[in-house]
Amino acid sequence: MARRRRGLPVNGVLLLDKPQGVSSNHALQRARRLFQAQKAGHTGTLDPMATGLLPVCFGEATKFSAHLLAADKVYRTRVELGVITDTGDAEGAVVERHEVPPLTRGDVEGVLEQFHGEIEQVPPMYSALKHQGRKLYELAREGRTVERAVRRVTVYDARLLVVEDAAFELEVRVSKGTYIRTLAEDIGRALGCGGHISALRRLETGPFTSDGMLGLETLEALPGQAEREAVLLPVDVLVAHxxxxxxxxxxxxxxxxxxxxxxxxxxxxxxxxxxxxxxxxxxxxxxxxxxxxxxxxxxxxxxxx
CATH class of the missing domain: 2.30.130.10 (PUA domain)
Structure with a gap:
């Protein structure tokens, strides 16, 4: 006898604004419970530190979620210069400190030109990629480092928003598989002082933008199931291309x-x-x-x- 799935047959796409400090899976499960959905999945992990657009697919939409995995994405990030961490972000342990040279906006924009178009990246050890069946971040937490294959990714645009004495902010449009932490580290290295990201927010993924995002608190404040389901996009938005x-x-x-x-x-x-x-x-x-x-x-x- 087939086991009956618990929950409601909710179908559609939620543009969730993932909060900082929780994993993508934790945010997904909270959204699933709010909608009482039988089935749910997301279309691309965000680091716990990151915030922003996390499309969540409910029910029938999960059948078509793979169409977003290869989508281009837009991020806004803040890069802190002079400090290198083992994770490439502010949550990691500091492993190196360097003096930050005086930098003008023109200096930073000149280096950014080196990172336009197709570039090579070595994925970070603190990532969900697997080596011999184990996730790299699990090995990293054990103090192990393994060789990672270089991958080619594309930076379609890198727009400099703010330049400070030892930090700058960027908005970047990139291809699938691009690690913004690695991009920030490589830019910091090219500037001669290293760096890491202290903030990361995803603004777009494929056809979806941040305009329609809703946070968990906003969803919790809706009066009932009908009002929650009313905010979902139809299943076919995933294959509108x-x-x-x-x-x-x-x-x-x-x-x-x-x-x-x-x-x-x-x-x-x-x-x-x-x-x-x-x-x-x-x-x-x-x-x-x-x-x-x-x-x-x-x-x-x-x-x-």
């Missing part, structure tokens, strides 16, 4: 039963993925398999209703 196809009843029925169907695929070529709709209801994703033919790829459990 894909072209839509509208199905008739026959095609929708065939796809819901795992069969290919004849559909007007328009400009879509074989191998491309499309959003599928019956009237205005989102059904899931399909793959174009040939001229005027679509096969099911990832459907909502309600697609057969």
């Amino acid at each position: 894909l072209l839509p196809l509208v199905l008739d009843a026959d095609a929708a029925g065939r796809l819901a039963h795992g069969q290919s169907a004849r559909v007007d695929t328009g400009a879509l070529a074989a191998g491309e993925t499309a959003r599928l709709y019956r009237d205005e209801a989102f059904l899931g994703l399909g793959t174009v398999t040939g001229p005027q033919e679509v096969a099911p790829k990832r459907l909502l459990s309600t697609a057969a209703d």
Whole structure:
């Protein structure tokens, strides 16, 4: 007998403003309890020190959350110069101190030019990447350091906001897999004094911006379940970058039963993925398999209703 899942069948996307000092998973679980949701997941971890945009997917939305993992992201960060920590942020232990040379805005902007475009990074030991089945931060806490493969990431834009005697603030747009702590350390090294981040806030991820974020306290203050669910975005916002196809009843029925169907695929070529709709209801994703033919790829459990 199948085990019944506890909670309500809540579906949609919450743009959560993660508070400082808690892990992404802790923030996720608090949001899940508030919504009494059967199923929830997030689309990319933020460090406990970091705040800001953490899209949380409930129910059917978890089926499509992977589409955000490769998304570009925008962060605002504060870099403290002259102090290097073992974690690359203010929560770590200080391992080196250096004198900070007199720096003008032009000096910092000149160094930032070295970090535009595709760059190489060595992921930090204090990260969730795995080595022989263990997370790197677990090894780091044991005092161990292992070789990490260099990865290529892209810094699309790095805008200098504030320059002080021994600190500066940046807003950066980066590709997936970019570690802002490592970027700050590398910039500090290029300035001749090292550095670490003391604040980090995510402002954008993929199509989502900070404009629609809600904090846990705001959600807790809403009067009831209906009001909370009203703030959720629909499931198909996660795949809005894909072209839509509208199905008739026959095609929708065939796809819901795992069969290919004849559909007007328009400009879509074989191998491309499309959003599928019956009237205005989102059904899931399909793959174009040939001229005027679509096969099911990832459907909502309600697609057969």
